[in-house]
Amino acid sequence: MVKGKIKNRKKALLVVVSVVLVIAIAITGLNYFSVQNLLKKGNAYNKVEIENQLVPQKDENGNWYFTTDGDFKVMHLTDIHIGGGFMSKGVDEKALNAVATMVTKEKPDLVIATGDIAFPVPYTAGTFNNYSGAKAFANLMESLGVYWDVTFGNHDAECYSYFDRESVAKFYESEDYKYCLFQSGPEDVDGYGNHVVEVKNSKGVITQAIILIDSQAYIKNNLIESIKGTYDNIHPNQVEWYESEIKRMNAENEKISKESVPVKSLAFFHIPLVEMGDAWNEFAENDFKDTDNFKYSDGVIGETGRRVYSGFGEDDMFEKMVELDSTKAMFNGHDHLNNTTFEYKGIKFSYGYSIDYFAYSGIDKLGSQRGCTMITCKPDTTFTIDKYNYYSDRYDLEGFTREEVTMQLEDVTYQVPEE
Numbered sequence: 001m002v003k004g005k006i007k008n009r010k011k012a013l014l015v016v017v018s019v020v021l022v023i024a025i026a027i028t029g030l031n032y033f034s035v036q037n038l039l040k041k042g043n044a045y046n047k048v049e050i051e052n053q054l055v056p057q058k059d060e061n062g063n064w065y066f067t068t069d070g071d072f073k074v075m076h077l078t079d080i081h082i083g084g085g086f087m088s089k090g091v092d093e094k095a096l097n098a099v100a101t102m103v104t105k106e107k108p109d110l111v112i113a114t115g116d117i118a119f120p121v122p123y124t125a126g127t128f129n130n131y132s133g134a135k136a137f138a139n140l141m142e143s144l145g146v147y148w149d150v151t152f153g154n155h156d157a158e159c160y161s162y163f164d165r166e167s168v169a170k171f172y173e174s175e176d177y178k179y180c181l182f183q184s185g186p187e188d189v190d191g192y193g194n195h196v197v198e199v200k201n202s203k204g205v206i207t208q209a210i211i212l213i214d215s216q217a218y219i220k221n222n223l224i225e226s227i228k229g230t231y232d233n234i235h236p237n238q239v240e241w242y243e244s245e246i247k248r249m250n251a252e253n254e255k256i257s258k259e260s261v262p263v264k265s266l267a268f269f270h271i272p273l274v275e276m277g278d279a280w281n282e283f284a285e286n287d288f289k290d291t292d293n294f295k296y297s298d299g300v301i302g303e304t305g306r307r308v309y310s311g312f313g314e315d316d317m318f319e320k321m322v323e324l325d326s327t328k329a330m331f332n333g334h335d336h337l338n339n340t341t342f343e344y345k346g347i348k349f350s351y352g353y354s355i356d357y358f359a360y361s362g363i364d365k366l367g368s369q370r371g372c373t374m375i376t377c378k379p380d381t382t383f384t385i386d387k388y389n390y391y392s393d394r395y396d397l398e399g400f401t402r403e404e405v406t407m408q409l410e411d412v413t414y415q416v417p418e419e
Contacts, residue, residue, distance in 0.1 A: 063198060073374060078334075079336050080099065088124065095355050100400070112149050120133060120158075142180075151213065151214060151215070214238070272351070299340030337409070
């Protein structure tokens, strides 16, 4: 009797193991073919024809720089959220198409994607592999033939992902991607991707410094903190690195121009600074009228709850920016329904339009939040910020199609902060 029960249990266990094995093999196969098709989709886009395309070089410090006496155009993209699995195939292809359409139209000198390029959530994408989304984006950008760079978001290397942030950083630094300017950054500075791209004139003067910073992910890198969304902040040694880079560039400019003027710079990262929420609350509490500190430009806060999902701690990055008088604008993503731009204490804060078709439930059917930001750096160190919605007539391009969506935020101007 006992032997019979044991035998039956072994049979049941064998059946369960066999079923699990069959499912695992099937999912692996489905993901393999889905990724191959996604890569094929990215490679199918034509190279963007840019007249007199600027080609970057590396200086003695190992930093990339472009040389021009004219305008320099930067495209800011964010929160692309490529699942990279068999369950996200349709929305992933839409994301690639949106990026390809806007890059083809705008012909930027440099594309910067501020994080959450990959979104390999197993229960929605069907995979833990965060290389798949990163590779799909990288292959697309190489196919388009436009120089590009990235910062990390909180989803690019989750605690449950196959590959950690160091591995993903090495992936982006691969020689396979000749148009990618990503650099892991100093080993003694926290995070991956802290680096500078400079724009110089023909005399060698830096007219605009583009500073990319890893805004970290969660206070603790575990599943519970990921689910709770306890976001981290930029770390103290990153602020120190930022200061040292500004001072280095100041010294280089002064050596050439003989003028002691702070180099002008723009900062790019994923998670907004705490001051972004502080500034918006000050605006809202003043009945959405400008204050001495706050000057509204455009866009909306479309998120609910905290409105601005910054880190849960504090950092000195904004205070250091004000002190050094170099960075005049910062660009971030993270909050997919926020796309406002405003000035606070002399520095512009700018949310990028998101690309996301996948991370927010039903967002593939919505369109007010999807697009890009174009930053034009002028040779006199000034710059302009223009935002373009993906569904505007601007992107009616031959050979490209767009899906029908609901423009859900058209009538929204502001959101009142939560009490």
